[in-house]
Amino acid sequence: MQGLIKDLNGLLSPAQVLSQPEEMLAYANDATHYFKSRIPDAVVLPHTTDEVSKVMQYAFTKEIPVTPRGAGSGLAGGCTPVNGGIVMDLKRLNHIQEVDRNNMTARVEAGVVLKRFQDQLEPLKLFYPPDPQSASVCTIGGNVATRAGGPRGVKYGTTGNYVTGLEVVLPDGSIINPGGKFVKQSVGYDITRLMTGSEGTLGVITGVNLRLLPLPEANRTIVVVCETLEQAAEIVAEIIARGAIPGMIEFLIKLAITVMNNFFSPPLPTDGEGYLFMYFDGTESQVEYEAKVVTGICHDMKAKEVRRIDDPKAAQAYWTARANVYPLIQTIFQRATTEDITVPRNKLPDLVRTVQTIAAEEGVMIGLAGHAGDGNMHPSVLFSQVTPEILAKAEVAIDRLTRAGLELGGTISGEHGIGIHKAKYLAWELGDIQIELMKRIKQAFDPKNIMNPGKIWMEGGGDHA
Amino acid sequence: MLRLEEYENIIEKCSHCSYCQSTCPSFLAEQSEAFVAKNRLLLIRETVMHDRMPYSSRAQEILDYCLLCTNCTQTCSSKLPIDDIIIAARSKARQKGGGIKQFVMSKMLTQRGLAGVLGKAGSIAQKIGVATKEIPQLAGRSFDKMYSGTYSPAGEVKKRVAYFVGCGTNFIFPDTGEAVVKVLNHNGMEVIIPPGQVCCGIPSLGEGDLESARAMVETNIKLFAGLKVDAIVTDCTSCGMMFKEKAARCFADDDPLQEQIVAVTSKMWEVTDYLQNEGLTIQPGKLDIKWSYHVPCHRGWSPTVKDAPRKLLGQIPEAELRELEHPELCCGGAGTYFMSHREQAEKIREQRLEEINNTKANAVLTQCPVCRFYIGFKVKDREVTHPITILARAYGL
Numbered sequence: 036m037q038g039l040i041k042d043l044n045g046l047l048s049p050a051q052v053l054s055q056p057e058e059m060l061a062y063a064n065d066a067t068h069y070f071k072s073r074i075p076d077a078v079v080l081p082h083t084t085d086e087v088s089k090v091m092q093y094a095f096t097k098e099i100p101v102t103p104r105g106a107g108s109g110l111a112g113g114c115t116p117v118n119g120g121i122v123m124d125l126k127r128l129n130h131i132q133e134v135d136r137n138n139m140t141a142r143v144e145a146g147v148v149l150k151r152f153q154d155q156l157e158p159l160k161l162f163y164p165p166d167p168q169s170a171s172v173c174t175i176g177g178n179v180a181t182r183a184g185g186p187r188g189v190k191y192g193t194t195g196n197y198v199t200g201l202e203v204v205l206p207d208g209s210i211i212n213p214g215g216k217f218v219k220q221s222v223g224y225d226i227t228r229l230m231t232g233s234e235g236t237l238g239v240i241t242g243v244n245l246r247l248l249p250l251p252e253a254n255r256t257i258v259v260v261c262e263t264l265e266q267a268a269e270i271v272a273e274i275i276a277r278g279a280i281p282g283m284i285e286f287l288i289k290l291a292i293t294v295m296n297n298f299f300s301p302p303l304p305t306d307g308e309g310y311l312f313m314y315f316d317g318t319e320s321q322v323e324y325e326a327k328v329v330t331g332i333c334h335d336m337k338a339k340e341v342r343r344i345d346d347p348k349a350a351q352a353y354w355t356a357r358a359n360v361y362p363l364i365q366t367i368f369q370r371a372t373t374e375d376i377t378v379p380r381n382k383l384p385d386l387v388r389t390v391q392t393i394a395a396e397e398g399v400m401i402g403l404a405g406h407a408g409d410g411n412m413h414p415s416v417l418f419s420q421v422t423p424e425i426l427a428k429a430e431v432a433i434d435r436l437t438r439a440g441l442e443l444g445g446t447i448s449g450e451h452g453i454g455i456h457k458a459k460y461l462a463w464e465l466g467d468i469q470i471e472l473m474k475r476i477k478q479a480f481d482p483k484n485i486m487n488p489g490k491i492w493m494e495g496g497g498d499h500a
Numbered sequence: 501m502l503r504l505e506e507y508e509n510i511i512e513k514c515s516h517c518s519y520c521q522s523t524c525p526s527f528l529a530e531q532s533e534a535f536v537a538k539n540r541l542l543l544i545r546e547t548v549m550h551d552r553m554p555y556s557s558r559a560q561e562i563l564d565y566c567l568l569c570t571n572c573t574q575t576c577s578s579k580l581p582i583d584d585i586i587i588a589a590r591s592k593a594r595q596k597g598g599g600i601k602q603f604v605m606s607k608m609l610t611q612r613g614l615a616g617v618l619g620k621a622g623s624i625a626q627k628i629g630v631a632t633k634e635i636p637q638l639a640g641r642s643f644d645k646m647y648s649g650t651y652s653p654a655g656e657v658k659k660r661v662a663y664f665v666g667c668g669t670n671f672i673f674p675d676t677g678e679a680v681v682k683v684l685n686h687n688g689m690e691v692i693i694p695p696g697q698v699c700c701g702i703p704s705l706g707e708g709d710l711e712s713a714r715a716m717v718e719t720n721i722k723l724f725a726g727l728k729v730d731a732i733v734t735d736c737t738s739c740g741m742m743f744k745e746k747a748a749r750c751f752a753d754d755d756p757l758q759e760q761i762v763a764v765t766s767k768m769w770e771v772t773d774y775l776q777n778e779g780l781t782i783q784p785g786k787l788d789i790k791w792s793y794h795v796p797c798h799r800g801w802s803p804t805v806k807d808a809p810r811k812l813l814g815q816i817p818e819a820e821l822r823e824l825e826h827p828e829l830c831c832g833g834a835g836t837y838f839m840s841h842r843e844q845a846e847k848i849r850e851q852r853l854e855e856i857n858n859t860k861a862n863a864v865l866t867q868c869p870v871c872r873f874y875i876g877f878k879v880k881d882r883e884v885t886h887p888i889t890i891l892a893r894a895y896g897l
Contacts, residue, residue, distance in 0.1 A: 057534070057543055057553070057562055061533035061536070065516065080532060106521060107516075108518040124533070129531070169518065171519060
């Protein structure tokens with residue numbers, strides 16, 4: 036990489052090029068910090084699409100790997116530079132270019148932080164539902180690249196359901212604008228969709244067109260305490276089967292409640308094993324009706340406690356605590372690694388039982404939380420201490436869990452993406468023919484294999500540090 | 501004890517969730533992950549803690565760009581004591597040999613706290629390049645030259661309150677101190693101002709000069725521990741944090757001073773927080789003022805301190821709160837930071853000023869004297885002051 040920094044300084048201003056080891060440390064991992072650090076050779080901080088294009092043209096000519104990066108809060112290792120090269124930090128592309136109230140659409144640059152965007156929509160009575168729990172820091176470009184979701188998936192789907200157009204810089208530096216401001220399109224292959232979830236392996240997403248919804252006028256929050264995890268899972272399956280669609284249904288175990296409890300007044304009882312946080316949004320009469328129906332289901336199914344929180348401020352505390360459950364768990368464990376298994380919703384009780392069986396048989400502690408409403412669970416291996424023995428056991432347990440999720444008709448990732456974290460399991464789900472097809476698509480976009488190489492497909496990586 | 505060795509396992513607990521990026525002023529100004537808690541912890545681990553990387557000038561720059569505003573610590577759901585780790589790292593780095601800047605800053609801080617630096621900033625500090633054109637004017641007469649001893653209310657004594665006077669009030673804004681005494685007296689509280697108070701120690705702590713900070717904590721704690729009072733108040737959120745959160749951590753768990761530290765800090769309140777908690781005994785008169793509230797960063801030590809001015813001044817008829825878009829955004833002042841990191845501080849202040857200017861109000865209130873003057877350097881179309889002075893005005897005091 037001789038001359039790399041000098042060349043980059045020629046393309047951008049020196050303040051936009053980082054290369055000192057003290058700075059590179061920050062870019063060597065994402066929230067999968069437990070994997071081996073992957074130090075980039077340089078980090079660039081472009082302000083414009085043209086600057087992204089310039090760097091790509093250069094990297095293409097020199098055949099230097101480029102790893103696009105948003106907030107660095109991902110849970111799959113997707114934005115870490117496994118083969119070194121250039122990290123393209125897109126946080127400075129952070130303009131909300133347009134919010135069109137009449138068309139119910141918006142156009143943003145890739146580095147716009149999700150919460151900032153949502154905060155700007157609220158006074159306009161507009162709503163952009165995707166809600167990865169890292170909303171306070173994660174970028175919309177990163178959300179698109181990983182097809183990110185969150186609790187609202189059950190009713191509103193994930194990022195992919197809202198992207199109508201993109202601006203993308205291809206590996207050779209050329210700029211394309213697939214899709215657009217319109218909300219439907221039937222013109223050839225859907226490159227917008229293809230880029231969405233491509234994890235930086237096909238090009239650099241620099242701009243995003245989004246579809247918006249009207250902000251629901253009312254909401255209700257209900258918290259349900261269940262005797263057992265199975266009971267909680269069965270209640271969720273029943274709610275879905277009866278055709279009720281809450282805005283969110285979150286599944287939590289007692290352990291999570293103990294670390295979240297100082298957010299709540301009064302605290303939740305800790306004599307249950309499974310907990311459900313539910314949210315209903317819509318018109319006043321609709322949320323009132325749905326809350327009543329679901330409360331009835333919970334009582335019929337003998338839930339221990341059904342707590343209804345009508346004060347929106349008090350209710351917010353439950354959702355803030357939920358968004359923080361991953362770092363909160365870290366207060367009592369040395370490490371937590373999170374999976375992203377998603378199963379058909381009627382299989383949730385089976386998945387919950389399987390997780391408990393595997394944890395007991397393999398002798399590892401597995402916490403369970405997730406967006407139960409859409410069948411997306413995040414089993415987390417919890418490490419009181421990190422030793423090679425426990426790591427080996429954890430690996431066996433995760434292999435078994437992943438296999439079990441697939442056997443239930445599920446998928447290995449609902450919203451985090453593959454990155455390096457789940458590359459090992461890709462073939463289990465997709466099989467050789469689909470993978471081969473994907474590799475040919477990759478070849479068509481990125482003939483020199485410079486875009487985020489080593490991701491989605493195994494090319495080394497994924498070793499714990 | 502704020503020794504770096506204590507934090508080895510704690511640093512490993514950082515989950516890299518990156519939520520600290522949502523509130524770190526240096527990150528928000530730079531939009532680069534090099535300048536956020538997550539990377540500072542890694543850097544500390546690799547350099548001063550384990551010597552796997554040299555403690556280079558770049559490493560020092562990245563650590564020193566931290567304002568110790570504590571926003572990351574308050575945001576961190578894993579509850580990592582990030583600011584303490586940075587203090588411990590700066591202390592360790594000093595032991596390995598600090599530069600002339602550190603030495604001069606430390607000397608000036610030890611002698612007269614914040615005001616020591618400010619008072620001499622025009623001469624020495626400017627020569628060594630740690631000063632700025634924006635330096636607050638010291639008051640003609642410091643507060644302690646005007647007020648010392650016991651001040652009794654006109655009628656019955658309902659509470660006895662000791663008053664810790666921080667450097668900001670003592671040397672720059674004695675008007676805050678006068679308002680504290682008058683408002684407390686007006687509400688039937690006797691005010692005791694023990695002579696011999698020194699700087700709370702937080703500027704020294706920020707420099708990693710634990711030795712000086714300990715000496716100041718010890719002096720102040722011994723001074724206040726013996727007083728028979730119902731409460732100890734400060735008007736400065738940073739002094740409050742120093743007492744309430746940091747004082748005990750400056751000493752070993754079994755240090756004999758710990759008992760006195762608990763005796764003092766268990767009674768410690770920020771003054772508006774105390775008044776709101778006690779309840780005003782006399783309702784204030786009307787005051788036509790539209791005010792914004794800049795919440796100081798050092799608010800984590802009391803769960804109610806950030807709402808106290810809102811509730812207290814909410815009782816003034818006709819006074820109207822006009823909230824800033826982000827009331828808790830750092831202003832960049834941060835003790836002596838605005839002098840040592842002029843460019844960075846100004847960059848951080850930009851958004852704060854923009855929000856203030858976009859808010860139709862005729863006053864900006866804050867309980868931190870540094871925020872008060874650092875915002876005040878640029879905000880000339882409205883008053884910038886401490887909320888207690890507004891309450892005093894509503895009382896006609």
